[in-house]
Amino acid sequence: MAEEKREKVAFAPFLPFLILISFTSFLNLLARTIFPPMTPYICDEMNLCHADTGNLFFIMSVGFAITLFLSQFLSSKISHKMTVIFSILTTGFALAITSYSNDFQFFRLAIFVVGLCSGFFIPSAVAMIREAVAREHMGKAFGIFATAQSVAFILGPMIVKHLIEVFTWKEILNGFGLASSLISVLLFFLFKQGNTKGHPISFTFVRNVFSWPSFWILMVLLCVANGLNIGVYNMAPDYFQRHNLLDKETVYKLIVLARGLSIFTAIFAGVIADRFGLKRSMVISFVICGALTMLIGMGSPSSSLILFTIQSPVAVCLMPLIHFAMSTIVPSDKNAAIVSIMAPFGFLMGAGVVPQLLGFFGDFNIYAQGFVFFGLTSLISGAIFNVNAIYRHVEYSQMKSSPEV
Numbered sequence: 520m521a522e523e524k525r526e527k528v529a530f531a532p533f534l535p536f537l538i539l540i541s542f543t544s545f546l547n548l549l550a551r552t553i554f555p556p557m558t559p560y561i562c563d564e565m566n567l568c569h570a571d572t573g574n575l576f577f578i579m580s581v582g583f584a585i586t587l588f589l590s591q592f593l594s595s596k597i598s599h600k601m602t603v604i605f606s607i608l609t610t611g612f613a614l615a616i617t618s619y620s621n622d623f624q625f626f627r628l629a630i631f632v633v634g635l636c637s638g639f640f641i642p643s644a645v646a647m648i649r650e651a652v653a654r655e656h657m658g659k660a661f662g663i664f665a666t667a668q669s670v671a672f673i674l675g676p677m678i679v680k681h682l683i684e685v686f687t688w689k690e691i692l693n694g695f696g697l698a699s700s701l702i703s704v705l706l707f708f709l710f711k712q713g714n715t716k717g718h719p720i721s722f723t724f725v726r727n728v729f730s731w732p733s734f735w736i737l738m739v740l741l742c743v744a745n746g747l748n749i750g751v752y753n754m755a756p757d758y759f760q761r762h763n764l765l766d767k768e769t770v771y772k773l774i775v776l777a778r779g780l781s782i783f784t785a786i787f788a789g790v791i792a793d794r795f796g797l798k799r800s801m802v803i804s805f806v807i808c809g810a811l812t813m814l815i816g817m818g819s820p821s822s823s824l825i826l827f828t829i830q831s832p833v834a835v836c837l838m839p840l841i842h843f844a845m846s847t848i849v850p851s852d853k854n855a856a857i858v859s860i861m862a863p864f865g866f867l868m869g870a871g872v873v874p875q876l877l878g879f880f881g882d883f884n885i886y887a888q889g890f891v892f893f894g895l896t897s898l899i900s901g902a903i904f905n906v907n908a909i910y911r912h913v914e915y916s917q918m919k920s921s922p923e924v
Contacts, residue, residue: 528653528656533651538663540644540648541663541664541667543706544664544667547606547607547610547637547641550610550614550696551579553691553692554575554576555576555753555754555756556675556676556756556774557683558756561575561626565622567623571623572878573879574875574878576750576870576875577871577874578627578631579631579871581631581871582630582638583634583637583866585863586635586637586638587641587858588720588859588860588863589638590606590641590717591855592719593605594642594643598716598717599643599715602639602642603639603640603643603644603706603710608700608703610636610696611702611703612700613632615697615700617630617692617696618689618691618692642855643717646854646858647713649846655793657847658790658843661789661840662790662839665838665839666781666782668781668785668835668838669782669832672777673775673778673779676775677771677775678695717855717856718852718855720856720860728860731912731916733848733916736904736913737841737845737861737913740837740844741841741862741869744805745865745866745868746868747809747837747897748835748837749866749869749870750869750870750873750874751830751831751877751893754877756774757878757881758886759824773824773827773828777828777831777832778831778835780828787836788800788804788836792843797840798904798905800836800840801837801841801901801904802901802904803901804836804840805837805898806902808834808897809894809899809901811829812830812893813894815890815894816889816892816894823887849916877889
């Protein structure tokens with residue numbers, strides 16, 4: 520009887536909350552996604568090499584990873600809702616501070632603080648979604664949530680493209696930072712969910728989680744997914760523009776097109792996961808994304824950018840699937856805790872190490888081979904996850920965490 524009632528739960532009542540939390544996620548992401556299209560201007564002003572460019576994203580991801588882990592301690596004191604608002608407010612202030620950078624060292628420190636402030640957001644946002652949305656709609660919920668990333672990746676280049684003709688990159692950062700901080704005050708009155716507090720991460724919980732094969736399986740997949748999605752996106756403008764492969768206008772148009780398609784593929788991935796299952800959806804996404812990433816490094820400049828336009832929407836599919844999987848291997852009251860433990864490693868590797876490595880590849884004039892390498896990694900990941908003996912560990916953790924068991 521309980522199962523029949525759950526099947527009759529409509530999805531529409533959850534949409535207002537999902538739209539609001541997705542908009543908040545958009546603000547959080549935009550604070551970081553406006554930097555990649557700015558890198559050519561920042562690098563020209565500060566005379567940075569490829570490795571320095573990659574290091575900027577690595578530094579930001581280190582700060583992001585630190586507070587991803589510490590966010591659980593904050594949410595246990597001030598609730599998930601207040602943690603989300605605090606993250607948006609302080610990230611805005613940090614961006615404003617970054618706009619006053621006059622040298623590379625101060626800029627690195629400021630961008631590290633941006634990462635620190637924005638890292639508090641994700642664990643509490645995931646916990647709010649898991650708490651507010653019915654389990655049978657979880658795939659669609661995380662699909663909608665993932666669209667925020669695509670919208671941020673679209674508006675990031677568009678904002679820079681149009682505003683850089685009138686304002687300097689410093690003025691753009693300052694304006695967006697102040698606007699973001701003001702919006703966070705409005706969010707305080709709009710959010711009705713998330714008043715529960717998180718549970719501080721205990722040593723016992725960490726020890727238990729580290730003993731689960733499902734934890735390590737999903738963490739490796741999260742690292743690869745972040746690398747294919749955020750890591751490749753962060754370095755694509757540097758790859759195409761600084762090697763004079765294509766003009767800036769063409770790069771911007773195709774990046775916007777790629778992320779526009781990503782809005783629909785993120786939702787589509789959630790619907791497919793709800794209907795056909797997590798395993799099949801993830802395997803297909805990793806294999807297709809890996810093949811496309813390899814082809815980016817193997818094709819001509821024009822064909823590579825077209826392939827990037829196709830690869831980005833597929834890479835976005837991976838994120839709602841990974842978040843869906845992460846949210847189901849533990850009970851709902853442990854969602855923020857598992858995200859706080861797993862996400863720092865995934866983001867640091869995928870969004871920090873991958874751009875850094877691609878930057879090194881670029882300095883050694885083997886930039887294209889870097890894309891081939893990371894594409895091959897995705898293919899291998901998809902093949903391994905398809906092995907029943909591997910996926911069985913994830914399935915077992917899902918069964919244990921289910922309220923029905």
